[in-house]
Amino acid sequence: MRGNGPPVPPDTEPGPARVKALFISCLTLITLGDLDGIEARTAECLAQAEHFGVAEAAAATASAILAATLRGGPAQVVSLSEVLLATHRAEEPLTFPTMVALVSTGHAYVAAGRIAKAIGRLEEHGATCDRHGERCQRAWGDLLRAQAELARGRPRAAQEYARAALAVKYRLHDSVGYGMCLDVLAQAAATDGQVEHAAHLLGLAQQVWDTLGRPQTGIPAWTAAREACEQHTRQALGGHAYRLAFHTGYETDLDTGIARTLGTPGSDSSG
Numbered sequence: 001m002r003g004n005g006p007p008v009p010p011d012t013e014p015g016p017a018r019v020k021a022l023f024i025s026c027l028t029l030i031t032l033g034d035l036d037g038i039e040a041r042t043a044e045c046l047a048q049a050e051h052f053g054v055a056e057a058a059a060a061t062a063s064a065i066l067a068a069t070l071r072g073g074p075a076q077v078v079s080l081s082e083v084l085l086a087t088h089r090a091e092e093p094l095t096f097p098t099m100v101a102l103v104s105t106g107h108a109y110v111a112a113g114r115i116a117k118a119i120g121r122l123e124e125h126g127a128t129c130d131r132h133g134e135r136c137q138r139a140w141g142d143l144l145r146a147q148a149e150l151a152r153g154r155p156r157a158a159q160e161y162a163r164a165a166l167a168v169k170y171r172l173h174d175s176v177g178y179g180m181c182l183d184v185l186a187q188a189a190a191t192d193g194q195v196e197h198a199a200h201l202l203g204l205a206q207q208v209w210d211t212l213g214r215p216q217t218g219i220p221a222w223t224a225a226r227e228a229c230e231q232h233t234r235q236a237l238g239g240h241a242y243r244l245a246f247h248t249g250y251e252t253d254l255d256t257g258i259a260r261t262l263g264t265p266g267s268d269s270s271g
Contacts, residue, residue: 147225199234
């Protein structure tokens with residue numbers, strides 16, 4: 001056990017290990033929606049990475065991609081990701097910065113309304129994950145594919161992808177991931193005319209966001225989509241019915257609610 005001596009000061013010495021630590025810090029901060037924190041760490045990460053190797057440059061670029069995602073700059077996300085992928089796409093074994101770039105461009109294309117481009121990149125992402133047996137990142141890709149399917153008017157296909165993502169995120173205890181999945185399922189239900197169910201899912205998801213902080217981690221396109229779903233569902237149901245369905249979802253045991261959501265029979269994905 002450590003004694004009662006003075007605290008050990010943090011190690012701020014520049015080096016590859018610190019670049020990696022800064023990147024991991026950015027991954028944590030994006031789940032909290034902390035843009036200021038990510039911006040500060042990205043700036044340091046980029047400055048330090050200039051003095052080291054290819055792996056450090058990739059981590060720094062991936063940090064910048066995360067910052068741009070939270071800032072709401074899809075064009076910058078695509079630009080940075082293409083720079084990273086030009087160097088690392090064929091790298092073996094698979095690296096985490098590569099996965100960040102692949103899935104982030106999928107998000108950026110969805111946010112920009114370039115759905116065909118989004119689906120192409122997400123299919124590449126999914127195939128890459130399948131080759132390497134990667135399930136966590138594959139689930140992020142499925143969540144984004146659900147958003148893409150919603151954007152092209154296929155809510156039932158969106159439900160299938162979102163449920164697939166939810167099953168993995170729930171199994172991995174990834175609360176940010178399954179909160180996002182529940183929100184996308186609510187949007188798909190509302191689009192499909194199941195407005196009471198949508199309000200219930202919004203309430204269920206709110207349990208998650210109340211423990212984590214900002215809904216959808218503050219990513220602008222995703223926050224706007226949830227707010228639009230809330231408004232549409234409230235208008236369709238009326239204030240009293242909306243509050244009742246939302247409250248029922250909010251008061252449902254989260255594990256039970258997710259299990260029920262995953263147990264719902266799948267619909268024809270032709271949507």
